[in-house]
Amino acid sequence: MDRVAAVEAVPAAPGVPGVEAKAAVPSTIRIVIGVKIYPLYNDNFAMLVLYYQNSAAANPVRIISCGTNHLNRSNAIPIVRSISPAGYAAPYGYEGVMPPEPPVNLDLPNPLNLLNPCNDYNIPLYQLQIPTGELFNGTPLPQVFPAFFTVDLYKIQRRLLEFLLDEEDDEDDEQDDEDDEEDDEEDEEMEEEEVEDEQDDDEDDQEEEDLNEDVDDEDY
Template identity: 30%
Template sequence: MSNYPQDEEKLYSKWCSEFELARHRLLAIDRKEGSQEVKRMGIIIDKEISKKTYLKFCLKELSVSVNYCLIGGKIEAYDMPSKPHSSVQAKIISIMDNWSDQLQVFGETDITVDTRSVYRCDACVEPINRQLPQPNPSGQTLVVEIGNTESLKDLHDKVAGYFSPRTTIQLYFVIKLFPRRQNNLVALLAMLYLRNNQIPVIVKSFGTTDLHVSTSIYLQNTINVPANIITGVGFGAGPCNAPNIPDYQVAIPTNLLFDGVPGGVPAGLPTNLNIDLFNLQTVYLRTI
């Protein structure tokens, strides 16, 4: 017999069925670069769901084979825990875990961003002993989202939530994984946002080929990224084909990682802590 009240059991059963249908829809996508990779919408599972009801479902830890979140009262399925996605997720967690023993690094974490929205980031960083204002918001200073079937628009639209007054997040790092092309080449994109800025301050193309024209148009004409901010493959830099290439380092400001920590940045840490994009490219290419 179920331990849930009957009405909850019916609701959860309905959602699990919808999640399974969403998984099949995501698996059926014939992924080709273009407008769909830029603007694909999430699959709505249910509407007008309260944050309390949603979080209660999340705590049950029922088996769900898609990535999902609550956005404006709607439960949306937007991606899958595929091998390529998981490999990049594991690598970036490993990179961040080596930055400092005064930072805690977590995998998938539910973050309440407003009264009707709960995002589930792929990774996040919290400094030890961070002092937060009351009422106590989430303690993350950096969150990471990795989009495989999730579109670039969906990733960008989360900026406002992650930097809402409900959070004290200082940095939002985005990785968009594009499908392999017929010539076996792959485009990849990394973007870094700082709090209170809807436009990324770092945008790097780090695949084995140029970004698709639809991606470039979206970055420059919709997000309004200045042309000089976009760098990397196809934007004047050499290939991303070895570790430690300066053009493919994403510098994470250490002072923002330790925001709210008494005493600030621990002694001995550099001004920036780097993410080497070649390492992310390498693990992705091994799994697609």
């Protein structure tokens, strides 16, 4: 997790183009946690957590699918496999929620028949353990501190699902408001047309009265 710094190009001799040099500078960032959220579909969504640690021999240290749905086989899984360290979590290159495989599991808490569903608190597979020392830049800590800081990924999943559902409701409300506005505009147009029709009828009636008066005058 070193960061790459570009060094200004310096000419080797007058009139000779300089060559840009790059140097790896040790990073002070100890850990990085990335969360990929896939679109909501039928009130379910796929979610991927990537955990990077500066002191690790290979990164990401963990790649965990922990949504309420599995990753898409045709696009998401090949991309994840391409960034997965060699030999990590075969066959797909990640841990956690997997696409359903026969035999079908009809367990109600797992309606999508997922393998390894992330559907409860404190499931060992979905506990992300971060060395506490990494949170304090590697500084040795008193023994009263726990060795690891644990993140339950199910808690994150729940909060994200709540957010996505609220966002979807807001979009539905906005759409309903737009539909109501369109209906109001249509009603106004219909009222205007009715007023115009009434005006036309009044004009026709007036023309008919005028015509009748002209006929009566001629009779006299």
